Amino acid sequence: MVMLTQLQVDTLREITDNANTNYWEGYTYLSTILSGDPQNEPFLYWLDKAVEINSNYFESQANTYIRAATRNGLMFSGQDANSELIQRNSNLIGATVIGDILQTGVVPNVQDLIALDVKVAIEDGGQSIGGWGGSFYYWNLVWTEDGQTVGQSIRSNLVEYDKFITANAKAALEVLDKFGITFE
Numbered sequence: 001m002v003m004l005t006q007l008q009v010d011t012l013r014e015i016t017d018n019a020n021t022n023y024w025e026g027y028t029y030l031s032t033i034l035s036g037d038p039q040n041e042p043f044l045y046w047l048d049k050a051v052e053i054n055s056n057y058f059e060s061q062a063n064t065y066i067r068a069a070t071r072n073g074l075m076f077s078g079q080d081a082n083s084e085l086i087q088r089n090s091n092l093i094g095a096t097v098i099g100d101i102l103q104t105g106v107v108p109n110v111q112d113l114i115a116l117d118v119k120v121a122i123e124d125g126g127q128s129i130g131g132w133g134g135s136f137y138y139w140n141l142v143w144t145e146d147g148q149t150v151g152q153s154i155r156s157n158l159v160e161y162d163k164f165i166t167a168n169a170k171a172a173l174e175v176l177d178k179f180g181i182t183f184e
Helices: 006-015 023-034 038-054 061-076 083-104 110-123 150-155 158-179
Strands: none
Touching: 006 023, 006 083, 023 038, 023 083, 038 061, 038 083, 038 110, 061 083, 061 158, 083 110, 150 158
């Protein structure tokens, strides 16, 4: 957890128009504040990937993977999965994460940050745990109040497990294809 100065909070508020837009730019600003301290590395990793995803950076493997896993998870559930909806979900996460930081003046620890990411994607973004784009990477993350990990939640529900396998396998294949990655 890192406490921001009032100037840093005001600057973040200005960059993001009070958590209403420019989320990837807000993430970039937070990275500059947190960089240099090895204790912040897990959070900086999340911020780095969040910049790529929220800005929809075409050359990012993380962006391609997360958007494909999200799209595949939504489609598995019979939901609309167009690119505007996926961007809306990314923006919902940005608005919530940055809004929370603006309200408290505190950058949360990575555990709390990712739990918030999952919560927004599921409660506000229409996703489920098996179709959440970060489910593969954060398989062992405790995300429920009763201490359940992402993986435990997925494995305890056959539909979510099937969705997870399908969404992530297709996402991996999309990344391999797009970036010319082979097994050789």
